[in-house]
Amino acid sequence: MNMSPPQTYDPNRLRSISVDIRKSVISSLAVAGSGHLGGSLGLADIFTTLYFSVLNHDPHNPRWEDRDRLILSIGHVAPVLYATLAHAGYFPVEELNTLRKMGSRLQGHPGRDHGLPGLELSAGSLGQGLSVAVGMALAAKMDHKSHNIYCIHGDGELQEGSIWEAAMSAAHHKLDNLTAIIDRNGLQIDGKTEDVMQLEPLDEKWRSFGWHVISCNGHDFGELMAAFDQSRSVVTKPTVIIASTIMGKGVPSIEGDHRWHGKVPSREQEDLFIKELLNKCE
Amino acid sequence: MNPFKNKGNKPTKAGFGEGLLEAGHRFHNVVCIGADITASVGCDFFASACPERFFSMGIAEQNCIGVAAGLALEGKIPVFSTYGVFAALRAADQIRVSICYNNLHIIIGGAHAGVSVGPDGATHQALEDLAMMRVLPNMTVLSPCDATQTKLAILAAIEQCKGPVYIRFGREAMPDFTSEEMGFDIGKSQEFHSGNDITIVATGHMVWEALEAACTLEAKGIAARVINMHTIKPIDNEAIIRAARETGFIVAAEEHQILGGLGSAVAEVVVKKHPVPMAFIGMKDRFGESGAPLELMKKFGMTSSAISNACLQLLKK
Numbered sequence: 001m002n003m004s005p006p007q008t009y010d011p012n013r014l015r016s017i018s019v020d021i022r023k024s025v026i027s028s029l030a031v032a033g034s035g036h037l038g039g040s041l042g043l044a045d046i047f048t049t050l051y052f053s054v055l056n057h058d059p060h061n062p063r064w065e066d067r068d069r070l071i072l073s074i075g076h077v078a079p080v081l082y083a084t085l086a087h088a089g090y091f092p093v094e095e096l097n098t099l100r101k102m103g104s105r106l107q108g109h110p111g112r113d114h115g116l117p118g119l120e121l122s123a124g125s126l127g128q129g130l131s132v133a134v135g136m137a138l139a140a141k142m143d144h145k146s147h148n149i150y151c152i153h154g155d156g157e158l159q160e161g162s163i164w165e166a167a168m169s170a171a172h173h174k175l176d177n178l179t180a181i182i183d184r185n186g187l188q189i190d191g192k193t194e195d196v197m198q199l200e201p202l203d204e205k206w207r208s209f210g211w212h213v214i215s216c217n218g219h220d221f222g223e224l225m226a227a228f229d230q231s232r233s234v235v236t237k238p239t240v241i242i243a244s245t246i247m248g249k250g251v252p253s254i255e256g257d258h259r260w261h262g263k264v265p266s267r268e269q270e271d272l273f274i275k276e277l278l279n280k281c282e
Numbered sequence: 283m284n285p286f287k288n289k290g291n292k293p294t295k296a297g298f299g300e301g302l303l304e305a306g307h308r309f310h311n312v313v314c315i316g317a318d319i320t321a322s323v324g325c326d327f328f329a330s331a332c333p334e335r336f337f338s339m340g341i342a343e344q345n346c347i348g349v350a351a352g353l354a355l356e357g358k359i360p361v362f363s364t365y366g367v368f369a370a371l372r373a374a375d376q377i378r379v380s381i382c383y384n385n386l387h388i389i390i391g392g393a394h395a396g397v398s399v400g401p402d403g404a405t406h407q408a409l410e411d412l413a414m415m416r417v418l419p420n421m422t423v424l425s426p427c428d429a430t431q432t433k434l435a436i437l438a439a440i441e442q443c444k445g446p447v448y449i450r451f452g453r454e455a456m457p458d459f460t461s462e463e464m465g466f467d468i469g470k471s472q473e474f475h476s477g478n479d480i481t482i483v484a485t486g487h488m489v490w491e492a493l494e495a496a497c498t499l500e501a502k503g504i505a506a507r508v509i510n511m512h513t514i515k516p517i518d519n520e521a522i523i524r525a526a527r528e529t530g531f532i533v534a535a536e537e538h539q540i541l542g543g544l545g546s547a548v549a550e551v552v553v554k555k556h557p558v559p560m561a562f563i564g565m566k567d568r569f570g571e572s573g574a575p576l577e578l579m580k581k582f583g584m585t586s587s588a589i590s591n592a593c594l595q596l597l598k599k
Contacts, residue, residue: 136355
């Protein structure tokens with residue numbers, strides 16, 4: 001799909017930030033010793049775009065009442081959320097090394113009770129985030145607020161029926177302040193999504209539930225920016241952005257390998273992966 | 283004799299509805315989520331009076347709970363009611379994670395509690411909801427004894443609590459015997475009949491049955507203490523320990539499975555602090571069935587005579 005990018009963004013800046021975020025994801029997971037590398041890397045460009053070019057937010061005032069809200073429904077990619085929040089200035093980048101350790105504000109799946117600024121929802125059980133996003137969108141409409149609500153999902157997560165309850169209700173209540181983003185990498189723990197439990201035709205499913213559907217390349221800043229721009233102009237319907245992504249994107253030796261969903265690099269692999277990441281960018 | 287007079291049978295869901303309406307008028311951030319059975323669970327008064335704060339979500343309990351979470355995160359106080367079987371079980375993971383783990387101020391009304399639901403039968407008779415809800419961290423669990431108290435319960439949950447609250451109420455019109463002046467202190471039980479020979483700790487509809495049982499026992503020269511345990515969690519440890527110490531025997535009575543509900547909660551306190559013999563009146567690990575409410579309560583042993591017999595049995599040993 002040919003989507004000409006809008007003017008107000010700098011692709012070089014976003015690319016540079018996305019490299020920093022990926023480096024942090026790789027390192028923080030290597031230090032943690034457990035977690036989910038594949039999806040975290042795959043979403044790095046989407047998170048970069050959101051936090052550095054799309055969301056209306058203030059890292060120094062995380063509870064600013066007019067901020068755009070971002071809900072991470074797939075809690076297990078917390079490392080990329082944390083890395084993005086840190087690089088955006090919500091908390092020190094050094095704190096990323098405490099990921100998953102006892103007493104850390106960076107819980108394995110986002111936990112607000114540990115006090116990390118920038119988290120909208122404690123989450124981790126798949127299929128729940130979209131309902132919460134619907135509730136937030138309803139509240140915004142009730143209060144005549146003009147901020148937006150974004151919710152990030154995995155594609156495997158769409159196998160949960162509760163997602164479709166939420167989808168139905170978002171269209172019923174005409175929540176045009178709500179945008180769902182699907183990390184469409186075609187993979188899940190047992191293998192390809194289409195082998196485990198067929199999702200296609202995914203765009204038709206969402207359309208039939210009353211959503212405005214945008215498909216784009218989840219690693220192309222121009223297409224992502226155009227998608228978010230378009231989502232903001234849609235009225236009376238919620239929008240879903242089905243972003244094609246590659247699990248493990250940025251580290252060629254693991255790209256597209258579903259086994260890296262729930263694996264982390266060893267300290268040796270950490271150096272190798274970061275080298276690959278930086279080589280790719282030259 | 284029974285110190286209370288039945289003011290007239292009234293369904294507890296009416297108390298829930300009246301309380302919700304009053305809360306809606308007093309607090310403008312109270313909202314209500316409907317899962318298609320709005321009138322059946324007492325939310326129709328609010329829905330008619332405050333339509334802009336009522337959100338129809340259809341037969342989708344998991345979504346209802348998640349939506350409630352989203353509204354609560356934005357400063358609303360959502361009230362969501364459906365039958366207890368669906369409220370507590372269908373959306374259990376959503377309640378656990380989106381609500382309890384986030385510690386959000388949400389009121390969940392579990393309607394159609396107990397076998398007194400009647401002809402609808404097993405699938406609609408909530409007998410496991412107290413067990414399911416009390417085991418969740420951060421959850422407050424209320425089980426008011428009549429319609430008047432149910433109204434106070436929802437008002438207290440909205441005004442006093444900061445986290446999630448599950449309120450259980452029934453379908454059938456049952457004795458309404460308390461007064462609003464008696465108040466409702468979350469976590470503090472009420473002694474409805476004094477006595478030092480044995481204690482009956484009861485909740486919900488079984489409180490009236492317990493009072494009738496106390497009358498029967500009185501005629502036999504036995505002074506039974508009756509405690510209305512309207513808060514299952516946090517339970518009133520002090521009153522239970524005092525009852526164990528001062529009366530030496532406890533019978534727990536609930537319209538709920540005996541595994542995991544009020545009786546278990548009381549036993550947990552008693553065994554730790556002051557072990558005494560106990561008996562458990564409730565559903566004995568089986569499903570209910572269709573029937574008239576009172577005949578079902580009789581069949582499954584949840585009546586005043588079942589309670590008084592259990593007391594006599596305990597005292598005999």
